[in-house]
Amino acid sequence: MELLNAIVVLANFVLIPALAYGSQIALGALGITLIYGILRFAHFAHGDIMAFGTGIVILVTWWLQGQGIGLGPFPTALLALPVGIVATVLYLLAADRTVYRFYRKVKAKPMILVMASLGVMFVTNGITRLIMGPSEQRFADGERFIISVRDFRDWTGLAEGLAFRSAQALTIVVALIAMSLLFWFLNRTRAGKSMRAYSDNEDLALLSGINPERVVVITWAIAGTLMVLAGTLYGLDKSYRPFTYFQLLLPFFAAAIVGGLGNPMGAIIGGYVVAFAEMGITYAWRRVVGYLGPEGWEPAGLMQILPVDYKFAVTFGILVLVLIFRPTGIFKGRTL
């Protein structure tokens, strides 16, 4: 019984939230790693374009809700996703045409492209704030819980409760589907193979007749899709506000670098490593230890490694450690 309670507390406050959060980071980091691998620069506008795409999804969701169109127990935002994805991909392609293509043509150094993406980030941030405003927007609807804390307590008779929100389940499922589709695409289709070839060796790929502009377009299309998915799932699970999406940039890059830049599998593993580290290190383990230890041994302190305020510091710490001791990341990616 004590053991069960300990597991339930841990699942409620750490395992389930970290799994959902990790999936969102993994989707974002996948985009970063793809762009880094194929276009060869660190895409700083990632978080803000995610906010832009999610903003479009929210506007369409509101319109659908106004029309009385819904998906029953599922959030209406799922219906709005395609519109958001198309808009975001078009936006990314426009940015590529007006900004990045020039630097690619003159074979500019990666750092110049990074600075250009920083500019795109500021412009996008401004556009999103003009359209959506700086404050929090709500768009979640449908069934909120699969298991709610109070129901769980009634069913099991345990002292601790467990909440499993539909947005968390949706995040995990959608992320799994998106990741499998991406791997199938990269490994089995002609376009995917040409992308990997272009990433491995640009000159050889060009010699064997691969059209570089086509590879670029496909890369932006995939990255845009992943951004809108990650952004919408994050918004459904937590909350939408342009500023918080900008803050997600740090965990995204940390995940991509921890896993190995340019390596899709690494980005996914990195996403979960960052999420579980953030949640685990800042979690107060007092209750869990209290259940596991002998009767009356519940510690007086919170048993917390770092206070919650240091959540971002954890991510930063992981990033620094990886860069010092294993710059290529877990899966031998490129070095920055």
Place this chain on the structure above:
Amino acid sequence: MKKLLFATAVSALAAGGAFAQEVRIGILLGFTGPIESITPHMADGAEVAFAEINESGEWLGGQTIASVRADTGCVDSSLAQASAERLISSEGAIAIMGADCSGVTRAVLENVAMATGVPMISPSATSPGFTTFDSGGLFYRTAPSDARQGQLLSDIVLGRGIDTVAVTHTNNDYGAGLANAFVENFTAAGGTVTTTIPHEEARGDYSAEVGSLASAGGDALMVLGYVDGGTNIIRTAYELGAFETFFVGDGVFTEDMPNIVGEAAAGVVGTVPSSVGTAAENWERVGTDSGINWSSSFVAESYDAAALLALAAQAAGEATSAGIAANVLRVANGPGEEIHAGDLARGLQILAEGGEIDYVGATGVNLIGPGEAAGTYREYMFEDGQLTTVQFH
């Protein structure tokens, strides 16, 4: 607004006479920065009071008040001090209605107002620090201090039979000050605070904060912050089953709570500064007639701050900084005839005839010595999704 403009225009014309003199009073608020959305309404509130006084023609034998607005930036001490210096030295202001945020108010008070002997009445600085700060009788405020709110929250929690709580506060002077005041009072009265955790505003996710609060435990969660982070924490804590009962400070007050946090609203009890009875009704009438956004935050307090400055000058019989500073407490606390919002002309008359008044104003003003206002708080909760008042304190 039209009426206000008209009234100001009329009084400006009336002031054209040879006998009339124009006295300047500064309105020093954060017209730019974090609270820029509410400061224009606060300035309007103060100007309504000045317009009412000018219209009466009773102020110091027919003199009129001209207000001069200046910016504090809310968090920019150097800007606030420069503005205050400009008000006093080049505009010739004899008193200041302001400043707004606690930090800049303290800076202006210490470095400008106390150096020049100009009195200030702040409508919105709620930091407990002012209660014990010795300004030499120059600083007053019409918004009640968070020290009192902390005491009140402690009483409310204990009164509901709860003696262990976890506390989370927004990570700034306001949040930390209020949390401090609450924790001190609560532990002194025999309660136990399991933990105090600061939180940042505008985060996407508060489950880590809630996780720590849940591990610390407690029968209720005290949330001292703003609507944004506060409601997010309440919702997360309720959904994770960490807490069922919540107490919130004035910053988290919103009528929209049931829409934002769902069924968790049934467990929320909070306090918010509020005026009651005839004082509130009179203010509503004055505010509606003048066409300003009278129900916005701290507008009533601004009206009171402005009216107090003018009434104090009338009591002194002269429009000087020293005269105002010496007479604020006399007109604010009585004993004497009660003066409500819209009644300023009568107050001026009584003072001119050598009588005494007790200024009640828009918010039930009652000053406890320099730097401290008693104020009235409303204890509220949500029943069936509706905001209901438990009682007034």
